Amino acid sequence: MKVKNSWHRPQIIVVTALIAVGIIIMVAIAVVQHKPLHQKYKYGIVLDAGSSHTSVYIYEWPAEKENNTGMVQQKHSCNVKGKGISSYSGTPHKAGESLKDCMDEAKKIIPNHRHRETPVYLGATAGMRLLKMDNYTASEKVLKSVETFLQTYPFSYEGARIISGQEEGAFGWITVNYLSDNFRKASGTMGALDLGGASTQITFVSGQEMESPDNSIDFRLYGNDYHLYTHSFLCYGKDQVLKLSLEKQIEPKLDMTDNIILEDPCFHPGYNVNKSFQSVFDSPCVKKITSNFTHKGLGEWNKCHKAIKKVFNTTCIYSRCSFNNIFQPPVKGGFGAFSAYFFVMNFLNLTNLNLDEAKKRLETYCNTSWDTLKEKHPSVKEKYLAEYCFSGTYIITLLEDRYNFTNKTWNNINFIKKIGDSEAGWTLGYMLNLTNMIPAEAPETPLLPYGGYVTLMLILSLLIFVFFILGYIFFRRPSGSTHKVII
Ligand SMILES: Nc1nc2c(ncn2[C@@H]2O[C@H](COP(=O)(O)OP(=O)(O)OP(=O)(O)O)[C@@H](O)[C@H]2O)c(=O)[nH]1
C-alpha cells in the first residue's frame, strides 16, 4: 500500500510559496530601485541674438542624467518679432522689451517650481559684432537693455554677451555632434557649416597641423581629445555678402552722377527696384556709398558666379587659404550645413543633387523672370524670394571655390535644419559648455541598459524557481520500489 508523504507536503508548499514570494519581492525591489523615478526634467534657456533676428530656445533634460550624452533636447523655440537686437542701436531701451512675448512663453512652458534654477543665457553674434565696431556705446546700451529686461524674469540670469566667432563655430560643431551622438561612437565627428545673415562659420576636425593658432581650438569630451579647425568670416553671412557684391558692382559706376542703374546678373529678369543707399550701404562691411540706385535684374548665372568670386580676396601667406588670407586645411569627412545653407538650398530643391546638377538647376532658376516667380510663390517674403538666386550662387561659390569642396566631396555635405527635434546651431553647444554638461571623461555607465537588466533578473529568478521545483521533484521521487512501506 502507498502511503502519502504525510509531513512533507504542507511544509514544502509553504517553503515553495515563500521562495516564490521572495523572488517576486527581489525582482520588484530591483525594478523599483532602477526605474527612473517619475521623470523629472530640468530646463535651460538660450537666446540666439543673431544679426537678422533673435530666437529663444528652451532645452530640457532628465534631472538625474545630466552628464549622459544625448540627454539634452530642444523642448521649444520662439522667434522674436522684428529684427535682431543690433537694429535697436537708435532706440536701445526698446531692445529688451522686444523679447517679451517669447520670454513670457518660456515662463508658461517651464514648470513654476523649476523657474529659479533655470539658467538663461543670451549670446549675440555678428550683428552685434558689427555694431560694436561701428558704435561701441550703442552696442553696450543694447546689451544693458536686454540684460535689465531678462533680469525681470524669475529665472537664473547668467549673462548677455557678444560671443566670439570662434565660439560660434566651435559650439555649432559641438551641437551637431552631440545631437548625432558622435562623441560616444567610434565613427568620428562631422564638420559644421553655419551661414548666418552677417557671418559664416566653418569648423571641422582636420587631422592636419594648424598653421595659424587663431583657427585652432581643442576640446576633451567624454574621454576623447578633439583638435578643431574653425573660422568665422565676418561680413560673409548672406545679407552682408550681398552688400559686398553690390558694392563691387556699383563702384565702377559711381562717376555717373545720378540715375545709377545697377544691372545685376544675380537678380531675376524683370526685377527693377529703386534702392536707397542707407538700406544697402549703411554697414561697416562696405564703403559708405551715398548714391541711390535702381537695382535691375538680368538673371545670368554664369555672370553672377563671376561677380560673386570678386567678393573674396585670394592673397595668402600660408600654404593654403580659403580666402582673405585665412588658413584652411583641406576639408575632411562629413559636414552638417545649417541656418541659411539649409533655408536656401532647401527652397531651391538642391539639397540632394550633386554639384553639377545643382549648378544647372540654379542656372535655370536664376533665369526665371521675376513675375513668374512671384506668381509661383505668392506666400514667400519678397525679400527672400528676390535673393535666392544670389544666395544659392554664393553658397556654391563659397563651398566649391573657397572651401574647396569638389564634385566628389560635395556629397559629404548634409543640408540640415534639425537633428531629431533640436535645431542645429551654436546655442545648444553653448549651454552644454556653460553648464558643464559634457564631461571631459566618459561617465561610468551601468554594464547593462535598464531594460536588459530587468529582463535578465526575471529570467534568472524564473530559472532558480524552475530548478527548485525540479530539485524538489527529483528528491521526492521514490528510488525504485523501496519507498513502498509495508505494514
Ligand atoms: N529664405 C529664408 N531665409 C531665412 C529664413 N529664416 C532666416 N532667414 C535668413 O537667413 C539668413 C540667416 O539667418 P540666421 O541663421 O537666423 O542668421 P542670424 O543668426 O540672424 O545671423 P548671424 O548673426 O550672422 O548668425 C538671414 O539672412 C535671414 O534673414 C527662412 O525661413 N527662409
Ligand SMILES: [Ca+2]
Ligand atoms: Ca546665427
